[in-house]
Amino acid sequence: MDDPLIIAGREFRSRLITGTGGAANLSVLERALVASGTELTTVAMRRVDAAGQTGVLELLRRLGIEVLPNTAGCRTSAEAVLTAQLAREALETNWVKLEVVHDEETLLPDPVELLDAAERLVNDGFVVLPYTNDDPVLARKLEDIGCATVMPLGSPIGTGLGIRNPHNIELITSRASVPVVLDAGIGTASDAALAMELGCSAVLLATAVTRAQDPERMGAAMRCAVEGGRLARLAGRIPQRFWAQASSPGL
Amino acid sequence: MRAQVNGTSRDLAEGTSVAAVVTLVGAPEKGVAVALDGAVVPKALWGSTIVPDGGVVEVLTAVQGG
Numbered sequence: 352m353d354d355p356l357i358i359a360g361r362e363f364r365s366r367l368i369t370g371t372g373g374a375a376n377l378s379v380l381e382r383a384l385v386a387s388g389t390e391l392t393t394v395a396m397r398r399v400d401a402a403g404q405t406g407v408l409e410l411l412r413r414l415g416i417e418v419l420p421n422t423a424g425c426r427t428s429a430e431a432v433l434t435a436q437l438a439r440e441a442l443e444t445n446w447v448k449l450e451v452v453h454d455e456e457t458l459l460p461d462p463v464e465l466l467d468a469a470e471r472l473v474n475d476g477f478v479v480l481p482y483t484n485d486d487p488v489l490a491r492k493l494e495d496i497g498c499a500t501v502m503p504l505g506s507p508i509g510t511g512l513g514i515r516n517p518h519n520i521e522l523i524t525s526r527a528s529v530p531v532v533l534d535a536g537i538g539t540a541s542d543a544a545l546a547m548e549l550g551c552s553a554v555l556l557a558t559a560v561t562r563a564q565d566p567e568r569m570g571a572a573m574r575c576a577v578e579g580g581r582l583a584r585l586a587g588r589i590p591q592r593f594w595a596q597a598s599s600p601g602l
Numbered sequence: 603m604r605a606q607v608n609g610t611s612r613d614l615a616e617g618t619s620v621a622a623v624v625t626l627v628g629a630p631e632k633g634v635a636v637a638l639d640g641a642v643v644p645k646a647l648w649g650s651t652i653v654p655d656g657g658v659v660e661v662l663t664a665v666q667g668g
Contacts, residue, residue, distance in 0.1 A: 370668035380666070395667025398608040398660065399629045407666045408633045421668040436642045437662050441635035448668060557668060 354581070356553050358530055359446075359478045359499040365390045366547070367577045368419070368532060370557025371407050374566065381410055383560050387570035391417045393448050393557070395424070396438050408442070419480070421448040426461070428468035435472055447472060448502070448555075449481040458508040462489050466496070473497040482534050485515075487522040494529050501527060502534035502555060505546065509558045511538030514545055524550030540569075540576035547580025548588070603655035614653060621648040627661050634663050 355362040369389040374380035384392060394407055411418050420438030425431040428451060435447040451468055453461040460483050472479045478499045483489055485503040493501050503523055506512035513536060514520055524531045530552035537543050537556040546554050554577050563569035605614050607623055614623070620636050620643050636643045637660040643651050653659060 371666040372668055374666065393668030394664040396635075396662045397665045397667075399627050399634065399663050400608070408664050418664070419668075420664065423667050433637060433640060433642070434662075437635040437637055437660075438664075439635075440642050440644060441633050441662065442664060450668075 354585070356530065358480070363390045363553075364388075365574070365577075366553040366581055367543075367573055368392065368553055368555040369560065369570075370421075370555070371411075371561075372423075373558050373561035375561075377406055377410055379566050380407075380561065381414065383566035383570040384410075384414060384416060385570075386567045386574065387560060388574045389416060391419050393419045393421045393555075394442075395421055396434050396441070417446075418442055418444060419446055419448050420444065421482075422450050422468075425451050425468075426453070426464070427451065428464045428471065431464070431468040432471050432475075435468075435477060436475070439477070445476055446478045446499075447480065449479050460484050460504075462486070465489075466492055469493055469498055470496045480532070485519040485523070487519060487526075490523045490527065490531075494527060498529065500530045500532050500552075502532040504535040505533055505542060506536030508535045510536055511559060512536050513538050513542040514549070517545065517549055520546070520549045520551065537573075540572040543573050543576040544580035544583070547577055548584050550584060553577070605653050605655070605657040605659055607659045608661055618653050619649055620651040620653060620659065623653060623659050624648060624661055629661050630663060634661060636661050 356366045365388045367389050368391045370393045422431040422434040431451045451461050451464040452458045469479050469481050480500045481493050481498050482502050490501040505514035532553045532555050533546035533551045534555040537559045543554045560566050560569045639658050
């Protein structure tokens with residue numbers, strides 16, 4: 352069945368976007384990425400240090416996976432805009448996963464700084480994929496100013512708490528006209544499937560795979576979950592009922 | 603003269619270019635970007651951009667994350 356994910360005019364066969372953080376080493380990361388089937392994967396921008404902890408770019412290029420730089424660690428609009436501009440220069444892509452978080456304990460997006468940064472980056476020609484709160488009003492505003500997706504959290508980054516407010520996610524997907532990507536909080540395969548059943552166009556996750564006991568197998572599980580959830584969404588689930596309804600004919 | 607390079611104060615010769623600082627920190631060939639005093643310096647201008655006394659240089663690359 353031909354059902355590509357389309358973001359800013361670019362087609363992807365996979366509806367799973369992954370991160371690269373948290374993997375024990377590049378070899379583990381490589382096996383997990385391949386198993387997940389992802390075609391778009393995030394990287395962070397950091398100072399060059401003597402240890403030279405690079406190699407992730409070469410890995411992604413070798414695997415034919417598109418690079419999506421993020422602005423992780425930025426607390427203000429100004430920091431995020433500069434980081435995005437540096438990523439564009441370093442990686443020759445105008446795509447950016449925009450993250451502007453408020454504090455280290457929650458890593459929740461700062462909506463005021465986020466919206467400001469998104470607007471400035473859109474005006475500077477970026478394809479902006481904003482990590483946002485599960486707030487339908489903020490999601491609408493991000494879409495209105497020209498973001499290519501909206502990416503609401505299921506729960507805070509790295510918690511594995513799943514989707515804490517499914518109704519808000521459904522409110523967002525029900526009226527968005529850009530792809531909605533469930534970003535952050537995924538713990539296991541059922542969370543990813545639920546995101547797709549709620550109408551999300553894709554799922555973005557990292558920790559759930561990279562810190563699983565078997566990252567390669569969890570990568571495969573997430574691929575299946577996203578595909579299964581998408582199929583279920585398109586198939587149309589049965590309405591929920593209070594009383595039982597026999598599926599066999601009466602005697 | 604002195605400049606801040608990736609958060610560390612360093613002695614640099616007068617007239618040191620951004621390109622020289624990139625080499626100094628051991629940056630890889632590809633996937634690197636530079637900010638000087640909070641603004642991006644495009645790669646084409648690294649050789650001709652001189653780091654001023656007290657300048658703040660950030661040399662960044664992509665790492666695992668997100």
